[in-house]
Amino acid sequence: MSPSTSAREEILARVRSATADITSEPRLIARSASGSLPSQLAERAISRAVGAEEGTLELFAENVADYRAAVVRVPAAEVGGAVVDALRSAGVQSVVTPTGLDQSWAEAVGAAFDVVTEAAATSAQQLDQVDAVVTGSAIGIATTGTIVLDHQPDQGRRELTLVPDTHVCVIRDDQVVHDVPEAVTRLRTAAGQQRPLTWVSGPSATSDIELQRVEGVHGPRTLVVIIAGTP
Amino acid sequence: MSIGPVQETSPTFVGMPAFPEAAREALANTQQRQNLHNATHTIRAKRAAVVAEVDDWEALRVAGADAKDEALHHLGDYLEQVEESLTANGAIVHWARDAAEANRIVIDIARAKEVDEVVKVKSMATQEIELNEALEEAGISAWETDLAELIVQLFGDRPSHILVPAIHRNRTEIRDVFLREMARFGRPAPDDLTDDPARLAEAARLHLREKFLRAKVAVSGANFAIADTGTLVVVESEGNGRMCLTLPETLISVVGIEKVLPTWDDLGPMLQLLPRSSTGERMNPYTTMWSGVHDGDGPQEVHVILLDNGRSHVLADSVGRQALRCIRCSACLNVCPVYERTGGHAYGSVYPGPIGAVLNPQLRGTSSEVDASLPYASSLCGACFDACPVRINIPELLVELRGTVAEQGGHRAESAAMKAAAWVLSDPRRLAVAQKGATTAGKLIGKRTITKVPGLGAWTDARNLPTPPKETFRQWWAREHEEGGQR
Amino acid sequence: MLLDGGMTAAQPRTDLRVALFATCFNDTMWPETPKAVVRLLERLGVRVEFPMDQTCCGQMMTNTGYAGDAVPLVRHFVDVFEKYDAVVAPSGSCVGSVRDQHPMIAHLAGDPGLASEVEEVRPKVYELSEFLVDVLGVTDVGAWFPHRVTYHPTCHSLRMLRVGDRPLQLLRAVEGIDLVELPGAEECCGFGGTFAVKNADVSVAMGTDKAEHVAETGAEVLVAGDNSCLAHIGGILGRQRSGIRTMHLAEILASTKENPA
Ligand code: SF4
Numbered sequence: 006m007s008p009s010t011s012a013r014e015e016i017l018a019r020v021r022s023a024t025a026d027i028t029s030e031p032r033l034i035a036r037s038a039s040g041s042l043p044s045q046l047a048e049r050a051i052s053r054a055v056g057a058e059e060g061t062l063e064l065f066a067e068n069v070a071d072y073r074a075a076v077v078r079v080p081a082a083e084v085g086g087a088v089v090d091a092l093r094s095a096g097v098q099s100v101v102t103p104t105g106l107d108q109s110w111a112e113a114v115g116a117a118f119d120v121v122t123e124a125a126a127t128s129a130q131q132l133d134q135v136d137a138v139v140t141g142s143a144i145g146i147a148t149t150g151t152i153v154l155d156h157q158p159d160q161g162r163r164e165l166t167l168v169p170d171t172h173v174c175v176i177r178d179d180q181v182v183h184d185v186p187e188a189v190t191r192l193r194t195a196a197g198q199q200r201p202l203t204w205v206s207g208p209s210a211t212s213d214i215e216l217q218r219v220e221g222v223h224g225p226r227t228l229v230v231i232i233a234g235t236p
Numbered sequence: 237m238s239i240g241p242v243q244e245t246s247p248t249f250v251g252m253p254a255f256p257e258a259a260r261e262a263l264a265n266t267q268q269r270q271n272l273h274n275a276t277h278t279i280r281a282k283r284a285a286v287v288a289e290v291d292d293w294e295a296l297r298v299a300g301a302d303a304k305d306e307a308l309h310h311l312g313d314y315l316e317q318v319e320e321s322l323t324a325n326g327a328i329v330h331w332a333r334d335a336a337e338a339n340r341i342v343i344d345i346a347r348a349k350e351v352d353e354v355v356k357v358k359s360m361a362t363q364e365i366e367l368n369e370a371l372e373e374a375g376i377s378a379w380e381t382d383l384a385e386l387i388v389q390l391f392g393d394r395p396s397h398i399l400v401p402a403i404h405r406n407r408t409e410i411r412d413v414f415l416r417e418m419a420r421f422g423r424p425a426p427d428d429l430t431d432d433p434a435r436l437a438e439a440a441r442l443h444l445r446e447k448f449l450r451a452k453v454a455v456s457g458a459n460f461a462i463a464d465t466g467t468l469v470v471v472e473s474e475g476n477g478r479m480c481l482t483l484p485e486t487l488i489s490v491v492g493i494e495k496v497l498p499t500w501d502d503l504g505p506m507l508q509l510l511p512r513s514s515t516g517e518r519m520n521p522y523t524t525m526w527s528g529v530h531d532g533d534g535p536q537e538v539h540v541i542l543l544d545n546g547r548s549h550v551l552a553d554s555v556g557r558q559a560l561r562c563i564r565c566s567a568c569l570n571v572c573p574v575y576e577r578t579g580g581h582a583y584g585s586v587y588p589g590p591i592g593a594v595l596n597p598q599l600r601g602t603s604s605e606v607d608a609s610l611p612y613a614s615s616l617c618g619a620c621f622d623a624c625p626v627r628i629n630i631p632e633l634l635v636e637l638r639g640t641v642a643e644q645g646g647h648r649a650e651s652a653a654m655k656a657a658a659w660v661l662s663d664p665r666r667l668a669v670a671q672k673g674a675t676t677a678g679k680l681i682g683k684r685t686i687t688k689v690p691g692l693g694a695w696t697d698a699r700n701l702p703t704p705p706k707e708t709f710r711q712w713w714a715r716e717h718e719e720g721g722q723r
Numbered sequence: 724m725l726l727d728g729g730m731t732a733a734q735p736r737t738d739l740r741v742a743l744f745a746t747c748f749n750d751t752m753w754p755e756t757p758k759a760v761v762r763l764l765e766r767l768g769v770r771v772e773f774p775m776d777q778t779c780c781g782q783m784m785t786n787t788g789y790a791g792d793a794v795p796l797v798r799h800f801v802d803v804f805e806k807y808d809a810v811v812a813p814s815g816s817c818v819g820s821v822r823d824q825h826p827m828i829a830h831l832a833g834d835p836g837l838a839s840e841v842e843e844v845r846p847k848v849y850e851l852s853e854f855l856v857d858v859l860g861v862t863d864v865g866a867w868f869p870h871r872v873t874y875h876p877t878c879h880s881l882r883m884l885r886v887g888d889r890p891l892q893l894l895r896a897v898e899g900i901d902l903v904e905l906p907g908a909e910e911c912c913g914f915g916g917t918f919a920v921k922n923a924d925v926s927v928a929m930g931t932d933k934a935e936h937v938a939e940t941g942a943e944v945l946v947a948g949d950n951s952c953l954a955h956i957g958g959i960l961g962r963q964r965s966g967i968r969t970m971h972l973a974e975i976l977a978s979t980k981e982n983p984a
Contacts, residue, residue: 216278616915651789
């Protein structure tokens with residue numbers, strides 16, 4: 006290793022000489038400051054994202070349940086009650102709520118459980134003492150039964166939905182898309198405004214011991230998904 | 237400009253026996269063979285079922301291969317782009333030419349943070365560079381947090397599968413090692429631990445939680461590094477990944493330079509291909525995506541180490557570079573009839589199975605005995621190519637590598653035999669003369685069965701030989717069509 | 724005659740100039756197979772020629788790492804066969820080599836002339852079941868074989884050539900046959916050319932599992948489209964004294980009441 010060249014320069018030089026036979030231009034290198042897609046790419050993304058198909062919601066509910074998360078469907082007005090029911094049947098006592106959680110849900114939860122607010126839960130150790138978390142969500146994907154959290158104020162910091170053992174997650178039915186590429190397209194944000202994302206498909210699981218599936222290792226072992234009808 | 241160097245074979249694997257010897261030993265291990273048979277056949281069936289659900293799997297494979305090719309063909313540009321985006325997002329980017337350099341960077345960061353332990357997410361790249369060993373030497377404990385990796389670590393074992401590294405261990409062995417070893421490293425296993433997988437997982441949860449809540453520094457790899465958005469992606473099942481990627485203050489990710497994807501939208505095909513090919517699920521339980529530092533959420537110091545370690549050497553081969561498309565899903569292992577019977581250790585590397593038979597000699601060169609034997613560890617049945625989500629033509633690469641091994645000599649008798657055979661076979665008259673040998677033998681042997689031929693023990697130890705005929709087809713045809721060639 | 728599938732038997736294709744590529748292994752070790760191809764094709768009204776100059780596709784050299792040594796064989800192959808409309812071979816493996824490997828070898832030789840000749844010849848080369856079903860458009864070849872049979876799809880037929888269920892279509896139409904499904908049919912038998920010797924232990928382990936599956940079916944005969952794989956599985960079946968015979972697809976399809984196999 007010659008000290009005069011940096012690792013960066015040397016690796017880039019090696020890579021460029023290794024690809025010296027390539028004559029085409031890089032297709033997708035134009036990164037625009039606004040984050041808008043290069044046109045060819047936009048077309049590709051859009052053609053794949055032709056709206057929700059028939060039965061998307063049913064498929065979503067089915068696939069979420071297939072990964073052994075509990076699924077509840079309620080009208081928008083009844084979400085607060087459904088959240089409380091879900092928390093009760095999980096047998097929890099304390100609940101952490103993100104700062105931007107829907108006011109009416111937060112009130113319903115506050116009336117029935119010990120609530121710790123996101124602002125008050127300043128450490129993971131503290132969250133480890135809390136039983137459950139209630140959040141909204143960013144997107145649902147029907148074909149895979151996935152919920153995507155982008156950790157906006159209605160979902161809170163990432164550790165909120167990680168450390169407590171029960172996660173009750175509310176998704177509006179108009180947040181559910183049919184397939185993965187559509188979700189990917191919707192989740193693209195402008196440069197500099199990327200959010201951390203957590204894709205959740207069922208409760209955590211392992212098949213590391215003789216390939217026998219065990220639900221629940223480190224993440225929340227109980228996941229309840231409440232699908233709220235559009236008001 | 238010169239081609240990048242091959243990686244140094246780590247001391248762990250130097251002097252490994254050639255594949256056939258290691259395989260013989262593995263074949264004799266009936267318990268392991270049974271575990272492997274069950275495991276590979278179970279995942280095979282699951283994979284087939286979820287692949288069949290997709291409308292046009294082939295189109296997805298093409299899209300996946302295409303995205304990786306785009307990145308590889310213009311890797312210099314995309315590496316610069318990913319560095320720029322990551323830096324703009326608040327990450328600190330490092331470059332490492334080889335394992336030693338990468339390990340040193342990790343150790344320096346850990347020392348600067350004054351920690352004596354790090355938590356780790358399962359990562360092939362850090363296994364490849366033997367980071368845990370390097371950290372240990374520097375007085376820093378590295379805790380593997382993936383259940384299987386934890387099992388392997390407690391055993392002081394080596395992983396035998398990319399996806400389910402402890403597949404060679406059964407539940408009773410695992411209970412015993414938990415009871416015996418956990419207390420040495422932290423919270424002990426409960427005394428009444430049974431071999432029920434749910435109880436074992438629970439024991440791991442409790443043992444590791446204390447480490448997650450305490451750790452200041454985490455080390456990960458990444459499944460994808462997206463150039464245009466500066467995002468890293470980790471795909472996992474257990475949630476240990478989320479713990480490591482979220483709770484500690486400092487996160488160090490070791491990322492092979494071939495992990496770059498050109499654009500965010502490439503995640504569309506990739507996130508469909510990877511889980512279905514890997515665990516046979518529509519989607520894995522957890523995927524985390526982070527773009528540098530996110531204000532007030534997760535690690536506030538984020539390092540990314542871009543690792544070469546032989547990859548640029550592989551990239552220089554216009555045919556062989558397709559192996560760098562590999563997304564480490566392990567589908568090729570699960571369908572491989574050779575892997576199914578030998579397991580992963582015989583491949584003498586952290587990369588076992590069909591992709592290991594290709595990648596190890598590509599990355600490390602073919603000078604060691606084990607690396608020179610790997611290209612031959614395949615019947616070229618093609619099941620791996622069919623299963624590969626990014627269409628890596630593994631049989632083609634194996635054949636290419638056999639050429640490399642043949643060229644470097646060492647197989648002198650074989651090379652002479654091939655030359656002789658080619659000489660005979662390039663001329664019909666020479667062939668006809670050579671065939672006389674076979675028919676003469678055929679006439680001598682008559683209807684008897686051939687069960688032993690000196691020098692052919694490799695065949696005849698377990699198989700009878702076909703009896704040569706008294707007359708070749710060519711002779712028959714000439715007899716039947718005396719006036720030459722046509723009826 | 725009109726068959727269930729609505730497929731008629733072959734019209735004599737006297738318009739085609741058809742060559743038989745016996746393959747060097749069949750020519751030397753299993754002449755009954757190319758003989759059966761000749762009988763079968765002639766019965767179907769096809770005039771088949773055997774160019775006496777033919778030798779070998781070069782697969783063994785290529786797959787063992789000596790692609791350079793295969794160059795003269797590829798050159799020879801195109802010289803011998805370029806004048807024909809169709810070339811039929813009773814070996815999925817050798818046809819796979821012609822189709823998949825010859826272009827690579829021509830490229831390796833750095834000979835654009837050879838490469839273009841290869842491109843011209845290779846689409847005309849058919850594995851037997853492809854030729855019967857795709858070119859002649861026939862599935863019932865008028866064969867008679869009153870035995871219990873199981874079929875092993877060899878890897879190169881299955882995954883390189885993608886012959887699909889063509890051999891099974893042909894076998895199902897054989898009069899008197901009792902065709903039984905082979906468990907784990909798509910798994911490699913473990914032959915793999917020099918693999919059978921270089922990694923003999925693994926090869927035998929694979930072959931033993933295959934032989935076990937064959938025995939489970941209760942078949943009298945194991946049929947396949949490649950004699951090399953059959954020699955490997957048959958060698959194990961023979962060592963086990965299983966009493967199960969191996970036969971090439973061509974020999975079953977050539978078998979008739981008048982001239983039974
Ligand atoms: S080679 Fe293909 S199938 Fe094998 S691990 Fe890599 S991506 Fe998966």
